[in-house]
Amino acid sequence: MADTQTAAGTLKLEFRHEPVMLAEVLEQLELSEGSVVCDCTLGGAGHSIAMAAQVGETGLLIGIDQDDMALAAAHERLDLEALGTPRKLLKGNFGDLDELLCSAQVPGVDGFLFDLGVSSPQLDIPGRGFSYHEDAPLDMRMDPGNNTLNAAEVVNTYNEADLARILRVYGEERYAREIARQIVRRRATEPLRTTGDLVEAIKAGIPAAARRHGGHPARKSFQAIRIEVNHELDVLERGLEAAVRWLNPGGRICVISYHSLEDRIVKHLFNEQSQGCICPPDIPVCVCGHVPALKVITRKPLVASADEVKRNPRARSAKIRVAERL
Numbered sequence: 001m002a003d004t005q006t007a008a009g010t011l012k013l014e015f016r017h018e019p020v021m022l023a024e025v026l027e028q029l030e031l032s033e034g035s036v037v038c039d040c041t042l043g044g045a046g047h048s049i050a051m052a053a054q055v056g057e058t059g060l061l062i063g064i065d066q067d068d069m070a071l072a073a074a075h076e077r078l079d080l081e082a083l084g085t086p087r088k089l090l091k092g093n094f095g096d097l098d099e100l101l102c103s104a105q106v107p108g109v110d111g112f113l114f115d116l117g118v119s120s121p122q123l124d125i126p127g128r129g130f131s132y133h134e135d136a137p138l139d140m141r142m143d144p145g146n147n148t149l150n151a152a153e154v155v156n157t158y159n160e161a162d163l164a165r166i167l168r169v170y171g172e173e174r175y176a177r178e179i180a181r182q183i184v185r186r187r188a189t190e191p192l193r194t195t196g197d198l199v200e201a202i203k204a205g206i207p208a209a210a211r212r213h214g215g216h217p218a219r220k221s222f223q224a225i226r227i228e229v230n231h232e233l234d235v236l237e238r239g240l241e242a243a244v245r246w247l248n249p250g251g252r253i254c255v256i257s258y259h260s261l262e263d264r265i266v267k268h269l270f271n272e273q274s275q276g277c278i279c280p281p282d283i284p285v286c287v288c289g290h291v292p293a294l295k296v297i298t299r300k301p302l303v304a305s306a307d308e309v310k311r312n313p314r315a316r317s318a319k320i321r322v323a324e325r326l
């Protein structure tokens with residue numbers, strides 16, 4: 001297979017990235033022959049290939065991704081490397097997990113994996129507009145077919161206060177107000193069209209001294225706009241809530257997150273769902289009848305080994321949290 005011949009050919013190679021913290025994922029999910037496993041972020045199927053091997057011919061692999069390119073690449077890889085395991089690959093957003101699993105007539109699930117964010121190949125394809133290293137149209141949709149909101153619309157139509165809020169909250173960007181002001185000033189003359197235009201506006205909003213450290217100056221703002229375009233935090237919460245409902249007793253959810261906003265959501269949701277009585281402390285007997293659904297397995301998140309971080313830069317910010325269905 002030539003890696004330059006066709007777009008699909010290139011993709012096949014590009015999607016082969018080392019799956020993040022694979023050994024930890026496998027150990028934590030405790031899958032066995034016959035298990036039903038659901039990979040909510042199939043991507044290039046890196047984790048799924050290994051999970052398929054564990055559940056074997058009597059198990060079931062459900063793979064979900066909202067990105068057609070990822071699904072196509074995963075299909076091909078699973079055909080080659082995991083043919084023996086029954087599978088259902090579903091196109092959609094894991095925020096709609098209930099509908100997806102209902103339509104696939106899945107009875108219950110023993111293990112869920114969420115490996116959040118965009119995949120390296122998505123980042124690398126300039127036309128998708130995720131990368132601040134390339135000049136490309138301002139898009140950033142993970143599901144270009146369905147999602148109508150794109151980065152150009154956010155940047156050119158949101159008012160200054162909303163832009164500043166998004167940059168501050170979703171990007172934890174210190175210069176959110178200044179960057180928002182720059183964006184609004186520039187678009188008054190001409191709309192921002194490319195990632196390059198956006199990078200210029202961001203740079204102009206950050207004092208020169210601050211631009212010299214802390215990685216690429218556009219990193220946080222790009223993260224923020226991507227989260228807004230794809231409603232990433234809302235769908236994460238919805239997806240996790242649904243996953244808890246679909247889990248069989250003893251089944252586990254494993255989430256790999258890459259920034260603190262995601263990690264906070266996972267941590268809160270696991271903690272909330274692992275609580276029993278939530279009555280106010282001054283009530284002598286329980287009236288809420290609240291029953292915990294989960295046991296938290298990782299009090300502190302797992303992080304990648306120094307070796308893996310050296311090999312696989314994506315693993316640097318990865319945090320894994322795991323919970324078990326009671």
Ligand SMILES: C[S@@+](CC[C@H](N)C(=O)[O-])C[C@H]1O[C@@H](n2cnc3c(N)ncnc32)[C@H](O)[C@@H]1O
Pocket residue numbers: 018019020040041042043044045046047048064065066067070092093094095115116117118119120142235
């Ligand atoms: C980090 S990659 C997963 C890589 C995969 N674990 C592997 O080893 O090849 C994340 C994938 O999840 C998909 N994704 C992200 N958010 C999603 C969502 N809300 N619903 C469905 N798929 C999503 C992206 O399209 C991307 O392909």
Ligand SMILES: [Zn+2]
Pocket residue numbers: 276277278279285286287288289290
């Ligand atoms: Zn109570």
